[in-house]
Amino acid sequence: MHRCFSFAMLVTSLAGCVSSNDSPTNRSLDSFNGESACYDREVEPYTAVVDTHIHYRPFDGRAIPFEEMNSYLSQTSVRFANVYGIGQMLPSYSTCSNYLKCPGTPVLPTTRSDFVNAANMIEHRPDNLHLTLSMTFTDLSNPEPTIELMKLYEKEYPGLFHWMGEVNLVKQAQFNNHHVAASPENITQWAGFMTELRTRNYPITIHSDLGNDASPTLYLPLMEQALALYPDNKIVWAHMGLSYELTTMKASEHIAVLSRLLDQHPNLMLDISWRILDDYYFSKSENQAQYVAFMNLYSDRILPGSDFVAFRNNTFKTYQQELEVTGRIHKYLDDNAFRNIALGQNYFTLLNLDYQAPEVCQK
Numbered sequence: 001m002h003r004c005f006s007f008a009m010l011v012t013s014l015a016g017c018v019s020s021n022d023s024p025t026n027r028s029l030d031s032f033n034g035e036s037a038c039y040d041r042e043v044e045p046y047t048a049v050v051d052t053h054i055h056y057r058p059f060d061g062r063a064i065p066f067e068e069m070n071s072y073l074s075q076t077s078v079r080f081a082n083v084y085g086i087g088q089m090l091p092s093y094s095t096c097s098n099y100l101k102c103p104g105t106p107v108l109p110t111t112r113s114d115f116v117n118a119a120n121m122i123e124h125r126p127d128n129l130h131l132t133l134s135m136t137f138t139d140l141s142n143p144e145p146t147i148e149l150m151k152l153y154e155k156e157y158p159g160l161f162h163w164m165g166e167v168n169l170v171k172q173a174q175f176n177n178h179h180v181a182a183s184p185e186n187i188t189q190w191a192g193f194m195t196e197l198r199t200r201n202y203p204i205t206i207h208s209d210l211g212n213d214a215s216p217t218l219y220l221p222l223m224e225q226a227l228a229l230y231p232d233n234k235i236v237w238a239h240m241g242l243s244y245e246l247t248t249m250k251a252s253e254h255i256a257v258l259s260r261l262l263d264q265h266p267n268l269m270l271d272i273s274w275r276i277l278d279d280y281y282f283s284k285s286e287n288q289a290q291y292v293a294f295m296n297l298y299s300d301r302i303l304p305g306s307d308f309v310a311f312r313n314n315t316f317k318t319y320q321q322e323l324e325v326t327g328r329i330h331k332y333l334d335d336n337a338f339r340n341i342a343l344g345q346n347y348f349t350l351l352n353l354d355y356q357a358p359e360v361c362q363k
Contacts, residue, residue: 029079029130032344032355039343039358041335047327049357050080050344053166053205053238053273053305056120057085057113060097064310066120072319073129080130080344080355082205083121085113086309087136087167088174097311103176109139109167111149118157132351134163134205138193140182146193162351164197165205166238169226170219172209172245187225194230203234203350205271210241210257216249217257227265234267234350236303239274247280251287255294262298269350270298272341273305275325282329292332299337303346304330335360 032049051073057063064072073081088107096102114135121133135153138146153161168174170181197204206226211218220241227235240258242249262268272295282291295302306322308314330342340346343357 029128029355032079032348032357037358038361039339040361041338045077046330046338046342047077047323048304048330048342048344049077050304050347051078051306051308051323052082052236052303052347053084053271053307054081055084055086055166055307055309056117057089058097058309058311059086059088059099059107060090060094060311061092061112061116062097062312063116064312064314066117067124067126069310070124070126070129070131072316074126075316076320076323078323079128080132080347082132082134082163082305083117084134084166084205085117085136087113087138087165088179089113099174099177105177107174107177107179109137109142111137111153114153114161115156118153118160121160122157130353130355132163133157133161134165135161136164136166138164138167140167140169140190140206141180141186143186143189143193147196150193150196161202162200163203163205165203165236166207167204169206169208169222171207172212172243181219182222184222184225187222187229190226190230194233198233201234201352203236203269205236205238207238208241209243210246210249210254212243212245213248216246216253220257224261227261227268231265232267234269235265236269236271237261238271239307240270240272240277242274242277242281244276247276251281251284251290254281255290259294259298262301269301269303269346271303271305272329273303273326274307275322278325278328288329288332291329295329295341296334296337299333299340300346300349302337302341303350304341335362 056069087109089110090096090107094105096105099107114137171179208223209219281287306326308319308322339357339360345357348355
């Protein structure tokens, strides 16, 4: 019989072994080394062990310090995370911290946040977390410089980056800040760097709004083109294509679009980051069962994430709340889907990591 897996029993803290009454804080990465222990869903958290979508840098550059941000993760269930920068930042001279309140101020792609993340990783790499650095600089509407910048990243920080994104194909929230959606012609121009990503076996997370309340699938053709042109790339569609501009789409119609694309494109994955998914879709009584059935069916194609942004004024409680809200749907998943999504097996498989999610305990 499997031993029950708990956060406490498999933890090794800096002070040594902890008792079964201790909290999940300082849970060891050794918990995911393929041991026969199982995970008891009745007593353990439903929040994810992996945060695949977290921004360590904010739009204005005034961030929660790297080590403090890592401590936030360590106080929760998270032990694996993608370290996203912010690919589109406010100008260094700007006094604005929220671009939504500063229409007309440019929010444009830059390498700034990625280089800060890389420097912090070298100086402050944590022992109790597995962090994956991501390149977020790419301008999908002007892709020509991407390969040379990727070479620069590799020269300056060899072997440190293993992901690309979150990058914007179309993000309506930034239309008032000089963001231009990539055109169909632009998408054909991605060929060079998408080949480079395949060679390196890096996934790419793309923010691509599905549409808006007036026209729910207005921008779907852009994502369809990207998937059709680059079927061998590991593409992660951020937020299931949803946004604040699209909060009233019927769940059945949304799920039908996602199901069709997942069936057509075996390398496509979805992330379920950002609390708007729960606020406007998952938590609705008429929707929840539909989304749970969808996630159970496509459980090996979904990644969890908070979409927390490390603005300096955000706190641990803010992160804890975002992680909890984005993880609520996990409570209703079947055991297989829970293991794949919340316990991180999809993430380990996608990155070919030498970790295994525990099986769920059977009563």
